[in-house]
Amino acid sequence: MLDKIRNIIHRITPNTVRKRVSRIKESEFASRVLKASFWSILNTVFIRAFGLLSTVLVARIIGKEAYGELGIINSTVGLYGTFAGFGLSVTTIKYIAEYVKKDPIKVSKIISLTNVFSLSLGSIFVIGLFFMADWLSSETLAAPLLTPKLQLSSILIILYSWNGVQVGILSGFESFKKMAKIGAIVGLSNLPFIVGGAYLYDIYGVLGGMILSQLLICILYRNTILKECKIRGIKPYNRDFWDEKHTLISFTLPSFLSGIVMSPVNWTANAFLVKTSDGFAEMGTFSAVERISTIAISIMAPISQALLPIFISKFSDKKASSNNRLDRLNISITWVMGLTIILPILVFPELSELLFGDDFHGLDFRKTLIITMLSTSIIAHRQGIARSFIAKSYLWLSVSSNVFWGLLVVLFSYYLIEYGAIGRAAAVLFAYIINTLFFIPIYIKLKLAPVETLNSREAISIWICLGVMAYISYNDFNLIVRSIGFLITCYVFVKSFYRISR
Secondary structure (H helix, E strand, C coil), rough: CHHHHHHHHHHHHCCHHHHHHHHHHHHHHHHHHHHHHHHHHHHHHHHHHHHHHHHHHHHHHHCHHHHHHHHHHHHHHHHHHHHHHHHCCCHHHHHHHHHHCCCCHHHHHHHHHHHHHHHHHHHHHHHHHHHHHHHHHHHHHCCHHHHHHHHHHHHHHHHHHHHHHHHHHHHHHHHHHHHHHHHHHHHHHHHHHHHHHHHHHHHHHHHHHHHHHHHHHHHHHHHHHHHHHHHCCCCCCCCCCCCCCHHHHHHHHHHHHHHHCCCHHHHHHHHHHCCCCHHHHHHHHHHHHHHHHHHHHHHHHHHHHHHHHHHHHCCCCHHHCHHHHHHHHHHHHHHHHHHHHHEEEEHHHHHHHHHHHHHHHHHHHHHHHHHHHHHHHHHHHHHHHHHHHHHHCHHHHHHHHHHHHHHHCCCCCCHHHHHCCCHHHHHHHHHHHHHHHHHHHHHHHHHCCCHHHCCCCCHHHHHHHHHHHHHHCCCCHHHHHHHHHHHHHHHHHHHHHHHHHH
């Protein structure tokens, strides 16, 4: 039966398409990219689809203000989790992808080193947040009632930290199919754990459900890693892991410093927001919009995660690293994927508005969403540059870029926070625009991104169309105008990306 279906498909498929499919099958690199991307996307679909459903149901159950409280709690846990993570996930991907075939003993030591460090640092920061929760709630957030909720949420820090390392290990092994299976199980478990918790015990129930979900992920990831190590003849624990301590300074430290900027910056800007009049309601609006952005980024993330170990192995080959087409592919893949998701959300914000219920209806929500989608489009473009930072070992430049971005976000947030969630979103957008324009000459000089993806007529056309559509949506033009603009923009995107990829 399957053979008959294949024959029918083969007969009706145009010759040009058949030739392209044949080339992909013959190319080891293309096959790896497609397989890794497919399973990574599937993994994200399972986790994020159920995650979005859980988020929408939780927002409807606990209400706008309580959802704002949950937003600042997640932001605080994220801040501490960034310190606990210490850039170890990226370290595992980098060194496992590079040495899994060359040096299994080195890989064994890296796995042991990152596991020990993640658990140790996670424990320290759990204790830190638990005992600082009262001061943070009363003095910094001006919300003393958050203390017990922050204390409960502190458990998540060690789970996030350890799971980050385990994801890095499995990504380095390119075990994306097995991660997708875990994603399906975890996605389904989110409904009874998190939504059931919200229904029964409000925010405390949500936090308890998140803890149970992360514990389940820990167990499933750990069992999978043990099996993968056994298949490859790699010891999952090596007592001599401290031999690899130099990686903590040469790679992990700049990776940590690069990532650490985001959480304290976002937390500071969120603290500005919740201190304003009606602050938690505004935080609820921004958290809901941020959640949509996070889902869009999370759909791109599996592609980045799948591509990173593959591009690391390719860029380590001098001949491949000088391939301009490979560089263009690196930037374009996640940029195309991101804009495919972002454009309909930006042009038709009413669809996202419907998800979160009546509390979230209104122009403020839509305008915040439109501004945030513009920021997300810049993030989509920068995903490929971020891979170049890691693969080509320019992480200290990444640190400089992120610090500059962080300072701009805090500065703009301070002056724009009177506009509530809209001002908070605008601060991020302005910071991304200024940061990107400042660093473009450096990216070109260091060959972190080809000119075609930064300063070409095609790249500029893409950004102009996106800006025009944002203006039309922000000013609430009627549906017909936006629909026509959407179709024209899609045409420009397809034509421009086709020229960039040639």
